[in-house]
Amino acid sequence: MKTPPGLQALIDDGVIDEVLRPLKSGKEASVYVVRSGDDVRCAKVYKDMAQRSFQQRVQYQEGRKVRGSREARAIGKATRFGRRQQEEAWKNTEVDALYQLHAAGARVPRPYGYFNGVLVMDLVTDADGFSAPRLGEVELAADEAREFHRVLVRQVVLMLCGGLIHGDLSAYNVLVGPDGPVVIDFPQVVSASGNNAARTMLLRDVNNLTAHLGRWAPDLLDTWYGEEMWALFEAGDLHPDTVLTGQFVPDEREVDLDGVRQAIEDARQEAIIRQQGREAAENDD
Structure with a gap:
């Protein structure tokens, strides 16, 4: 078959030798069956961020780490650089998780590397x-x-x-x-x-x-x-x-809602009393 653009670089670098056939295509990526030496594996080619929406990812991104404060600020402001960083973080999350889980003995495909936005792993x-x-x-x-x-x-x-x-x-x-x-x-x-x-x-x-x-x-x-x-x-x-x-x-x-409300009100009243006490002390001075 004709080599997809995302996989040509891997052939040029000797990571894989041949693309055999497409396996599946989804919103996030396209997966191909490839040959690497005598082994048949699969290559997951992530789609460009312009083809995808980040809007549904907000709940998944909470708690994820980024490389530095500059990247974090850029992602927060949704700048062009920030979106690129967000894209890379999204891809790297899967790669890192796969390596971690495989090392822990989980039943996941064995990863063989991440090259130019392509994850190469076992074909199940x-x-x-x-x-x-x-x-x-x-x-x-x-x-x-x-x-x-x-x-x-x-x-x-x-x-x-x-x-x-x-x-x-x-x-x-x-x-x-x-x-x-x-x-x-x-x-x-x-x-x-x-x-x-x-x-x-x-x-x-x-x-x-x-x-x-x-x-x-x-x-x-x-x-x-x-x-x-x-x-x-x-x-x-x-x-x-x-x-x-x-x-x-x-x-x-059952949650004691009345008790919770009373505790909140008690705390509010205590804060008011303390503030009044501070203001009275300042007036005396």
Whole structure:
């Protein structure tokens, strides 16, 4: 096939030898099957920022670090330089997360490098060597669904123990390889401790998986793994080998709104009294 412009530089530099075929194309990137020596891999070519919108990314960007104060100010002001920095930060987030999670033993594609805006990584295949299907494209027996759920919950735990939340996990960014599910697509990964929406995103990730796999194993629908692991994470008791039960008792105690309002009013009145005292002291002087 004709070599896409984004991959020609990698061929020129000897990173890959040939582009075999397109694999998929989405809003964020296009993925191609490539050959590197005797190995068949995939190359994720991120699309230019002019083709994409940052408006839906605000909740994901909270808590992400940028290189320096100049870059942070430029991003905040949405200058042209700031948008370029924001673009690079978005790409680098996925690359960094992939390296971190692969090193931690998570079931993610092995990365081989990031070159000129292109991420080269393992091609996930099925038992016959073809590109692996997405979880949302396969039929499962009940026992298979339970096992996939167990494996995927463990991947979420590994991410959370590393301070990360996928943020967009569903049956359509999980591939089914011969050895089980593999999680992909991390540009929207968020900081578990630096993002105010972290808990909500974690619960959404786990609930998406549970709802899908619960189609074949309805007993999964009565589990609370997301809530359980978040409570353990907040308490500092979640570890990669923590055994989860799927059981969780939410705190259903009603909030004492009248008490909260009274406490706020008491604090306000105390501040007024102190201010009056300061003003009286100044007049006496």
